[in-house]
Amino acid sequence: MKPGIRALLILLFIFPFSFLNAQKRNIQGIWAGKVNLPTLKITTVFYISEDENGKQIVKLDIPEQEAKGLPGDILKVTADSVIFTTAEINRTFYGEFLNDSTIKGDWKKNGMGIPLTLVKTEKAPTLKRPQTPKPPFPYISEEVEYTNPESGLKLAGTLTIPEQSAKCPAVVMITGSGAQDRDETIFGHKLFWVVADYFARNGIAVLRVDDRGVGGSEGKISESTSEDFAGDALAGVAFLKSHEEINPDQIGLIGHSEGGLIAPIAANLSSDVSFFIMMAGPGMVGEEILYEQNDLALKAAGMPDYAINQNRMVQKKLFDILKNEPDSAQRIEKLRIALSQGFYPGMNEQMKKAIDDKIAGFNNNWFMYFLTYNPQPTLAKVKCPVLAINGVKDVQVPVSNLDSIKKAITEGGNPNVKTIAFDNLNHLFQNCETGAVSEYSQIEETIDPKVLEILKDWILEIN
Numbered sequence: 210m211k212p213g214i215r216a217l218l219i220l221l222f223i224f225p226f227s228f229l230n231a232q233k234r235n236i237q238g239i240w241a242g243k244v245n246l247p248t249l250k251i252t253t254v255f256y257i258s259e260d261e262n263g264k265q266i267v268k269l270d271i272p273e274q275e276a277k278g279l280p281g282d283i284l285k286v287t288a289d290s291v292i293f294t295t296a297e298i299n300r301t302f303y304g305e306f307l308n309d310s311t312i313k314g315d316w317k318k319n320g321m322g323i324p325l326t327l328v329k330t331e332k333a334p335t336l337k338r339p340q341t342p343k344p345p346f347p348y349i350s351e352e353v354e355y356t357n358p359e360s361g362l363k364l365a366g367t368l369t370i371p372e373q374s375a376k377c378p379a380v381v382m383i384t385g386s387g388a389q390d391r392d393e394t395i396f397g398h399k400l401f402w403v404v405a406d407y408f409a410r411n412g413i414a415v416l417r418v419d420d421r422g423v424g425g426s427e428g429k430i431s432e433s434t435s436e437d438f439a440g441d442a443l444a445g446v447a448f449l450k451s452h453e454e455i456n457p458d459q460i461g462l463i464g465h466s467e468g469g470l471i472a473p474i475a476a477n478l479s480s481d482v483s484f485f486i487m488m489a490g491p492g493m494v495g496e497e498i499l500y501e502q503n504d505l506a507l508k509a510a511g512m513p514d515y516a517i518n519q520n521r522m523v524q525k526k527l528f529d530i531l532k533n534e535p536d537s538a539q540r541i542e543k544l545r546i547a548l549s550q551g552f553y554p555g556m557n558e559q560m561k562k563a564i565d566d567k568i569a570g571f572n573n574n575w576f577m578y579f580l581t582y583n584p585q586p587t588l589a590k591v592k593c594p595v596l597a598i599n600g601v602k603d604v605q606v607p608v609s610n611l612d613s614i615k616k617a618i619t620e621g622g623n624p625n626v627k628t629i630a631f632d633n634l635n636h637l638f639q640n641c642e643t644g645a646v647s648e649y650s651q652i653e654e655t656i657d658p659k660v661l662e663i664l665k666d667w668i669l670e671i672n
Contacts, residue, residue, distance in 0.1 A: 234288050234306060237265075240327040241334050244316070250647050253325070254333045255281075272336045273396040273650045318563075336397040340655040348372050348409035349454075353416070354425065357444040364441055365425025366391045366418030369409040370454050378459035378672045379414035379452075380486075381445040383438065383475075385466030386579070388430045391417040393465060396650035400465065400637060407661045413668055414455055416445050434578035435467060439475040446481050459672040461485050461593075463664070466606060466636065467579065469597070473587050484671055486664060487597040489606040489636050492588065492613030495579040496528055498606060505604035509645035523547070528580060531572065544568045588614060589621030594671045596627050598660065600634030602644030627667070631660065 240255040254270040269279040284301075285292040291312060293302035302325065304314030310329040315322030349370040356363050371377050382401045384393045392399035405415035421428030421441070442462055450457040461484035464472035469490015476482040491498050503524055507517045526547045534540040545553040548564050556564070570576075595618055599608040611628040618626040635641040638660045639652045 234286055234291070234309075236286060236291065238329050239331070239333050240312065241330050242325050242327040244323055244325055246323070246647070250650055252334060252336075252650075253327075255327065256333075270333065272334070275394060275397065336650070337653045338397050338399070338655060339653060340403050341399050342402055342406035346406070346409075350409075353448070355444060355448040357441050359440045359444075360428065360437065362421065362427040362441075363425070364418050364421075364427075364444060366416055366445070367405070368414065368416045368449075368452070369405045370414045370452075371409055371412050375454070376456040377412055377414050377454065378461070378668055379416065379449050379455045380408070380461045380463050380668070381442050381449065382415060382417040383442050383462060383464035383468030383471050384420055385468050386575075387420075388423045389420045390423050391419045393417075395637065398637060398639075398649070398655040400655055403655050404463070404661065404664070408665060408668075411665050411669075413665065414449070414452075416449055418445055431573040431575055434574055435471050435582065436474060436578070438468075438471045439478060442471060442475045443479050443481070446475075446479065450481060456672075457481075459483055461668065463488065464490055466490065469606075470579075470582070470584055473584065473591050473595075476593055477587055477590050482593060484594040484596075484668070486667070487595070487614065488638065489599050489603055490597060490610070490614070491584055491606055492597075492610035492617065493585070494583045495581065498610075499528075499580070500524065501607050501609075502605050505607060505644075506646055509604050509643045510647060527571070531577060531580060541568060541572065544572060585613070585617045588617035591618055591621065591623055591626075593623075594625040595623070596629070596664070596667050598629045598631065598638075598663075600636060600638055600641075600644070601630050601632050602634060602641055603636045604644045604646065605636040629663065631657065634660070 237257050237259060240257065242253050244251045244253065251274075252272050254272065256268045256270070258266045260266055265283070267281045267283060269281055270277050271279070282294050283291060284294050289306055291302075291304045291306070291314075293304070300316050300318040302314050302316050304312040304327065307313055312327040314325055314327075316325050349372055351368045351370070352365075353368050354363055354365045382393070382404065384401070392402040401417045405417055408415050418441070419426040421430050421433055421438075446460050446462075449455045449460050460481060462472040462475060462482055463486045464470070465488040469487035472485040472487060472490065476485050500521060503520055504517055507520060527544060530540060530543045530547060534543055545564055545568065548567060549556065553561065553564060597611055597614045599606065599611050601608050608630050611630055615626055615628050631638065633640050634657055635644040635648065637649055638656045639649070639654050640657055641648050641652060
């Protein structure tokens with residue numbers, strides 16, 4: 210599952226800014242700062258300028274989210290302080306000037322603040338992603354569209370094909386949880402593009418596709434389930450089968466995180482899938498994955514045991530409500546009580562909205578399916594070759610899942626399964642220190658080159 214999704218919803222700084230009452234202090238220029246949470250680090254870059262009419266202009270970039278030029282408003286500027294308002298997410302920044310180049314303050318929402326210090330800089334900080342492919346490309350790249358016949362939804366993606374390779378093997382990439390683009394862009398890392406580039410240079414075609422509701426693809430993620438996404442993957446396989454440069458008998462799937470759960474579902478639905486790779490794919494019930502994810506992620510972030518245990522207790526209470534309350538209205542009411550510790554009726558409208566937004570994030574078809582789905586019976590039915598890999602320091606899908614995957618497949622009568630645990634790698638297969646989600650954006654490496662080589666060699670060996 211994709212890293213920090215719920216935390217990211219809190220930190221998407223889509224700031225509308227107008228300058229009111231700007232006095233004394235000249236704050237034109239570039240101001241940069243980081244918001245640090247236990248499991249997340251986000252860079253904010255504010256560009257403050259003046260147009261030809263003397264009007265102050267503010268734009269915001271969030272490099273990790275590839276958000277650029279977001280507009281905003283500043284409520285007040287004096288010689289000593291500044292106040293930014295964040296109307297769309299009801300967040301306000303109260304800052305004090307330490308000097309002409311430093312503003313120290315807090316982002317506040319419902320009385321709770323997140324420390325943020327902005328420093329004036331000559332050049333905006335940028336994310337270093339040296340593995341992101343750069344032209345010229347020694348392969349063919351096609352923008353493609355096709356339709357899932359079951360849903361009727363249009364899907365859009367990019368197909369990369371080796372330039373001098375007749376009837377080559379091919380793979381369909383399947384993203385992890387959340388609405389992902391075709392490159393599976395995470396904190397500026399374009400994991401699927403890096404994989405596609407490497408494969409195309411080494412004789413393997415790759416189809417990478419926007420998730421439902423992202424980019425050129427139709428549909429909505431929250432209204433769909435992993436089983437629906439398996440249908441999307443098979444629509445991609447069917448598309449590849451009709452391509453003259455692709456060997457129709459050598460088409461496989463590569464799924465990352467939840468995509469690794471989706472791949473075996475798709476493989477069992479169609480004999481056209483000749484192999485699949487699970488990159489940090491779940492091998493146990495979703496609820497158990499979420500508990501372990503919570504414990505490992507918070508431990509890697511330095512949280513004390515009592516806080517980790519408390520968080521797990523809240524998780525269990527929420528999951529029990531989701532699983533056992535069939536009435537929609539009653540389920541929402543019980544979730545409100547559990548999240549607010551019974552204080553929901555007395556909260557103001559802004560606080561109630563925050564609770565309701567959080568509930569909407571997991572009280573939906575996708576999460577309900579993931580929470581209760583057990584991949585073991587599906588894995589036991591798999592007949593094609595399988596490669597399952599995991600990072601030892603993965604805090605989102607623990608490396609212990611490899612044992613569960615191999616056990617289910619072999620006990621189902623399929624000996625053609627290989628598992629590899631990579632020391633020192635995290636959920637994105639980056640070399641890391643702790644595996645914490647907060648490290649993802651700070652690491653320049655997108656994926657360990659050794660992983661790319663092993664994936665490529667395995668595909669070419671079995672084909």
